[in-house]
Amino acid sequence: MIQTLREDPGDAEIDSHKLLVRAGLMKKVAGGLYTYLPLGMRSLNKIQRIIREEMDRAGAQEIVMPILQPAELWKTSGRWESMGPGMFRLKDRAAHDYALSPTAEEMVTDVVKSVVSSYRQLPLTVYQIQWKFRDEIRPRFGLMRSKEFLMKDAYSFDTSLEAADASYTAMYRAYRRVFERCGLKAYPVEADTGDIGGKFSHEFHVLADSGEDGIAFCDGCGYAANLEKAERRAAAAAAAAECGAPETIPTPGAKTIEQVSKFMGVPGSAFVKSLVYSADGTPVMVCLPGDRDVNEVKLRHFLGAKKVELADFDTVLRVTGANAGSVGPVRPTDSSLRIVADFDLKGASGCIVGANRDGYHTKNVDLARDAKIAVGDYADLAIARDGDACAKCGRPLAVKRGIEVGHVFKLGVKYTAAFNAVYKNGNLEDQVMAMGCYGIGVSRTMQAVIEQSHDKDGIIWPPSVAPFQVCVCLLDPSDDGAAKAAFDLEAALEAEGIDVIVDDRAERPGVKFKDADLIGFPVRVVVGAKGLAKGGVEVKRRRDDKTKTVISPAAEAVAAVKAALRPDGAEQLDFN
């Protein structure tokens, strides 16, 4: 059941999505839903096997929990509401509410709570590999943003937050091994830790131009963080320019920085971008250089708020006197409005700001002199970008694109406290367990391998996760001698633990070679009557097209295939 396609699927935007479909690994059922075909299933199974081995080695124990989860569990943690429309919900015939599992912190906490009663049973880490669901508004990029995906989720339970560090570290190490064994270069990067703080949230990213996430790297000190988290140093303040008196001028119809900048003929960086946010319901004005964007995670932390979002139109008008696009830090209507600014604006003068009057801007603004920004309300509030100074060492950050394939996270007691998941300590006192959660996108990892390893002809599988490691292309299936040589070779390779597929279709050689390259078997062996007459078969390695003709097939061909399957770096093949 192998079907390859010559044409890219119409809805595929990135190479790995095109190749998954063209190489016959999966078939689209509907937006964000796929059937895994035999070749895709084999790779997916190999990735799962690697994950199981590494989880078991790290001391985690496998369980499996239902996909269909009662709403009561989600109500206990408060996430029945906060998960929002991204969670699939349904009712049974008795009108009881359920969710299709997007994750399983609630359910696993409920299970562990009922099993663990004493400190002697801790630490405990359990994991499952199970289908997960997310109601994506716009499914895209194949398995990257699908409605259903295979995930490995693990959860650790410890006696204390300090003890939980060891569980976290064990999983972090296991993840590095998993991705390495899958042939992936995945980088651990710091991610936002929410309320926990510290260095206990890492995402594992595969670098790819098509990645949806931005990651800041520092070559100087090795700092790596996703853009939600990435901290920067304030730019050196420019010498304060002489700045005349503020002057308000009409800027009719110009609402965005780009429009006003064009209208006034000055660069976007001369503007102060001002936005009104609602922080837990309280309006706050946020100012930053005109060519920067607000980092809402940093803003939320700085304000100590649970939730920040852009304020609604009415609020903006009420507190500033103007609509969004014409607001600024100089004399807003509400004189008690809190104003915070990105630290790059400290000492800024000669700026252009919204005049808090629709269709007007004010120029020659010296923030320290004219704006109502209290001292101390300058902070790192913007999204880091290429060339910003690393907060740790000051060297320039480089922003790259990444695909998140894993996430390790120290949760603290958020769920265990909500479920009253306690154990008895040595003094028989009840203590709340400390928890960590650890995810790997299994189906996403499969696609990330392809995104990282392909060329114009197709996929280049690392041998560890290839659907088959070797494809024996039998050129003349009707020739008994050639067929016997091909199947003998298959048996000899399988005896060595190498998985082999024999392409004995009645197709032209060119078609077979194209398919072998497209599907991306790490090694191709060509067996044909003509070659055998000369006494040999051709062994070709996919990743560099190196070929070797092997005389007297069986033993020598097996040795050549094994040499070709060695990982990168082991080039002592005498192979070509």
Ligand SMILES: [Zn+2]
């Ligand atoms: Zn640095």
